[in-house]
Amino acid sequence: MKKLIAVVLISVFCLSSCVEDEVPGLQKTNVSLNFKHNWDGAAITNANFNTDKYFTAEGDELSIEKLRYLISSVTFHKENGEAIVVEGYNLVDVTNNENQSYVAPIQVPIGVYTNVSFTFGFDNTDNIEGAYTDLNSASWNVPMMMGGGYHFMQLEGKFINNVATEVGYQYHTIKAVNNTDPMNLVFQDTFFTVNLGEVIVHNDSSIDVNMNIAEWFKGPYQWKLNDWHSMLMPNFDAQVKMYDNGQNVFSLGTVN
Amino acid sequence: MKKVFYIVVTLLFLCCSKDDSGATPAEYVPTPLALDIPPLFNQKILPPIIPFANPQTVEGVALGKKLFFDTILSADSTQSCASCHASANAFTDASQFSDGIDGVFGNRNSMPLFNMAWNYDEKFFWDGRSFGLEQQALEPVKNPIEMHNTWGQAVTDLQNTSDYPNLFQVAFGSSVITKELVTKAIAQFERTLISGGSKFDKHLLGTVTLTAQELNGFSVFMDETKGDCFHCHGSNNNPLWTDNDFHNNGLDAVFIDIGLGEITGDPADNGKFKSPSLRNLAFTAPYMHDGRFNTLDEVINHYSEGLQNSPTIDPLMKKVAEGGVHITAQEKADLKAFLFTLSDYDFINNPAFQN
Numbered sequence: 001m002k003k004l005i006a007v008v009l010i011s012v013f014c015l016s017s018c019v020e021d022e023v024p025g026l027q028k029t030n031v032s033l034n035f036k037h038n039w040d041g042a043a044i045t046n047a048n049f050n051t052d053k054y055f056t057a058e059g060d061e062l063s064i065e066k067l068r069y070l071i072s073s074v075t076f077h078k079e080n081g082e083a084i085v086v087e088g089y090n091l092v093d094v095t096n097n098e099n100q101s102y103v104a105p106i107q108v109p110i111g112v113y114t115n116v117s118f119t120f121g122f123d124n125t126d127n128i129e130g131a132y133t134d135l136n137s138a139s140w141n142v143p144m145m146m147g148g149g150y151h152f153m154q155l156e157g158k159f160i161n162n163v164a165t166e167v168g169y170q171y172h173t174i175k176a177v178n179n180t181d182p183m184n185l186v187f188q189d190t191f192f193t194v195n196l197g198e199v200i201v202h203n204d205s206s207i208d209v210n211m212n213i214a215e216w217f218k219g220p221y222q223w224k225l226n227d228w229h230s231m232l233m234p235n236f237d238a239q240v241k242m243y244d245n246g247q248n249v250f251s252l253g254t255v256n
Numbered sequence: 257m258k259k260v261f262y263i264v265v266t267l268l269f270l271c272c273s274k275d276d277s278g279a280t281p282a283e284y285v286p287t288p289l290a291l292d293i294p295p296l297f298n299q300k301i302l303p304p305i306i307p308f309a310n311p312q313t314v315e316g317v318a319l320g321k322k323l324f325f326d327t328i329l330s331a332d333s334t335q336s337c338a339s340c341h342a343s344a345n346a347f348t349d350a351s352q353f354s355d356g357i358d359g360v361f362g363n364r365n366s367m368p369l370f371n372m373a374w375n376y377d378e379k380f381f382w383d384g385r386s387f388g389l390e391q392q393a394l395e396p397v398k399n400p401i402e403m404h405n406t407w408g409q410a411v412t413d414l415q416n417t418s419d420y421p422n423l424f425q426v427a428f429g430s431s432v433i434t435k436e437l438v439t440k441a442i443a444q445f446e447r448t449l450i451s452g453g454s455k456f457d458k459h460l461l462g463t464v465t466l467t468a469q470e471l472n473g474f475s476v477f478m479d480e481t482k483g484d485c486f487h488c489h490g491s492n493n494n495p496l497w498t499d500n501d502f503h504n505n506g507l508d509a510v511f512i513d514i515g516l517g518e519i520t521g522d523p524a525d526n527g528k529f530k531s532p533s534l535r536n537l538a539f540t541a542p543y544m545h546d547g548r549f550n551t552l553d554e555v556i557n558h559y560s561e562g563l564q565n566s567p568t569i570d571p572l573m574k575k576v577a578e579g580g581v582h583i584t585a586q587e588k589a590d591l592k593a594f595l596f597t598l599s600d601y602d603f604i605n606n607p608a609f610q611n
Contacts, residue, residue: 050524050568065524065571130300130493137301137376139499141491143478156571168571230574233480 028107031205033074033118035092035100036253037067040214046097049157056217060225062159062169064213067094069153069173070121070140071194076108076201077115084108089122091138108201116199116207120246121152121191127175146234147177147185155216159225169229171216173246176239188236190243196252208253215249216242284429286313291373294452296460296495304373304447310390310440312447315427320445322423323438325611329410330357330403337396337442340366343609346536346600347449352547360401363513365547368540370451370603371533375500382529382545384502385519389446393439407435414438451535451603452495459597460492466597473594476587483559483583483591487572488531497535497598502528503570506563506580507544515545517568527568538599552595556588 037044039054049064056062072089090102121127129148130136140150155171178186199207217223221241232238289312291304306312323329324337340354341347347369353361364382372380378388386392396402397410414420414433421431428437456474458464466474476483478491488505490497502516504527517526529545543549549558561579563569575581583591603609 050522133300133302136493137374137496139487139490139494141486141493143480143486143491145475145478146480158571165577166567167577168569168573170571170574231481231484 027110027203029110029201029203029205030103031076031108031201031207032101032103033071033090034206034208034253035071035094035102035211036208037094037211037213040212044094044213046095049095054214056214056225057219057222058217058224060159060217060223062157062225064155064157065095066154066156067213068092069155069211070135070150071102072119072122072126074102074104074116074118076113076199077117079112079114089126089132091135091140108205110201110203113199113201116196116252117193118196118209119191120194120250121173121175122150123191124175124189127191142174142233145182146179147175147187149175152191155213159229161229162226167229169225170232171229171242172233173242174233174239176236176243177234178236179234186236188240190239190246192243192246194250196250199252199255202256206254206256208255210251210253211249212251213249216245218245219248220244286315286427286429288312289314289317291447292450294450294457294495296457297374297450297452300493300495301374302376305376305378306373306447307388307390310443312444313427315423316441316444317448319423319427320441320443323442324445328413328417329397329405329438331405331409332357333413335403338611340396340402341369343611344539344604346370346451346539346604347609348540350541352542354402356399356402357404358401362401364545365542367530368532368536369446370449370535371496372449373447374496377500379500379530383515383519384530389443390436390439393442393446394435397435411435411438449603449609451600453602454535454598454600456594456597457495457600460495467593469590469593470597471594472587473590473592476583476591477594482581482587484572484574484581485534485559485591488570489534496533498531498533500531502530503572504528504566504568505559506565506569506573506576507546507548507558509564509566511566513546524568527566528570534595535598536600536603538596539604552592553588556583556591560588 044064051063053061053063068091070089070091074086076084086104086106088105090099092099094100127149129144130141135141135150142149142151152173153171156169158166158168161167173190176188176190196207196209221244223241223245228235228238291312293304327333327336329336335357340349342349345368349366352365353363354366355361367382372389380386380389380392386395397405398407411433420433424433424437425431427441430437455464455466459466477485488499488501488503490499502525508527511527514526516528517523537552541550543552543555549555559580560583563573563576563580565576569576
């Protein structure tokens with residue numbers, strides 16, 4: 001009987017502790033976003049770089065040597081329309097296995113969110129020329145002749161071209177710019193919002209964000225590396241196509 | 257019983273009195289010394305890396321400078337660090353390869369020394385084999401084709417001098433010299449070797465105007481369809497003028513020296529070497545890890561039409577099948593003019609860095 005009472009008391013204590021820890025909207029918690037990468041489902045880390053080969057939708061065989069990209073303004077959307085915006089940014093560096101887990105710099109109330117989103121790259125308010133010392137130190141800048149500010153992504157490697165020769169590619173995404181007339185640059189926004197969908201935030205929640213790298217080459221524009229593999233930063237049309245293809249790149253993974 | 261009590265209390269009092277007498281010496285603290293950080297560095301990039309275990313001090317830097325220029329560290333007392341790292345050459349060697357005390361030459365060009373506290377990954381040497389400046393400083397003394405000494409002998413020689421034990425005492429609070437303290441002092445001095453006063457720096461600060469040719473050269477440097485130098489060599493927003501990373505820049509189709517690959521064991525790193533800073537090119541010839549190019553013209557020609565393909569060539573080496581990006585003769589001249597604006601005469605003439 002004593003044992004039974006002890007078990008009941010411990011259970012009640014544990015239960016009450018849990019309830020106390022996870023009162024929706026009252027208690028705040030750390031939330032981390034873990035960026036994971038794949039090629040149509042096959043996991044990719046920097047261990048796969050250089051050696052492993054992948055085929056694009058167009059049939060181009062490529063390798064990956066560098067991948068880093070910028071995300072900013074993670075936002076937690078409530079059903080009532082309220083949004084909790086986490087100011088800040090994170091440069092995901094897959095090549096060097098750095099910043100692939102991003103702990104939001106503010107705590108977020110535990111509870112149900114109808115959507116968690118972030119910006120791929122910087123929006124125009126945040127994309128300030130030379131403003132961020134860590135990004136400057138990482139040589140992440142875009143030259144002023146292309147509008148300044150910062151890169152959104154650098155994906156590099158080699159592919160086999162149409163004469164069976166291995167050639168480098170540099171799939172760099174920035175704000176699209178037509179700099180044909182240096183005195184009159186024409187821009188088009190290419191940052192975009194990634195909507196991950198509903199997320200239930202628990203204590204110390206961990207949200208996996210998956211990037212399917214193959215999607216950058218898949219659709220709606222089926223990328224032809226033979227046509228576009230190099231000097232893509234000042235290529236306005238290429239940047240717009242990258243923006244289009246980027247819409248399907250990210251998805252929500254496991255949430256803990 | 258009372259007697260025992262009084263004896264114990266008296267003893268305790270005496271013990272306390274002894275402790276409070278001030279006999280315990282205060283820990284020796286040398287004089288802190290802040291780095292003289294150029295304004296653009298403060299504005300644009302992350303703070304320098306200074307190890308917690310080796311803070312900059314007036315006494316440590318002075319000792320490090322003395323050691324840097326002292327031949328006592330070499331086995332026959334004929335070479336100092338400065339023998340291969342001359343201040344007039346932005347602390348590199350004007351020769352392609354440096355000869356050690358036995359007249360044996362190495363196979364890499366001596367690296368220039370400046371702004372090393374901003375090497376954020378702290379990988380030093382052309383192949384990044386040393387982590388941290390203190391570790392880097394351990395190597396030349398014992399390298400058989402450089403100073404060809406042993407650390408045991410070097411430390412003994414220093415200990416037997418009349419002045420060094422006291423200098424270590426004031427720098428580190430110990431007159432017992434160790435190789436760790438020697439390299440700490442040298443590293444402190446090396447961290448003061450800061451170059452941030454070039455013509456281009458002054459242009460960015462608004463105190464100097466560049467010529468039209470120099471400005472055109474900067475455009476070639478920043479233009480992805482022309483020089484595209486900025487991806488690896490910094491920009492007006494990264495005054496280090498290096499990404500501190502390792503690249504195969506298309507020097508060879510077949511490697512004699514595999515560089516980073518020798519250190520990591522990863523064939524994908526074969527032929528990769530550290531991007532050097534483009535500061536002070538007016539003083540640092542010859543160029544590249546093996547000093548193969550005597551002039552800046554040769555360097556520019558290499559990137560324009562001399563690229564050699566190999567399995568690990570960096571994807572940023574564009575148009576390798578055509579030998580390079582093929583900029584015009586005028587663009588080459590402009591680029592060269594711009595690159596020379598990154599040279600810092602105040603740095604090489606700074607009396608604090610002279611023997």
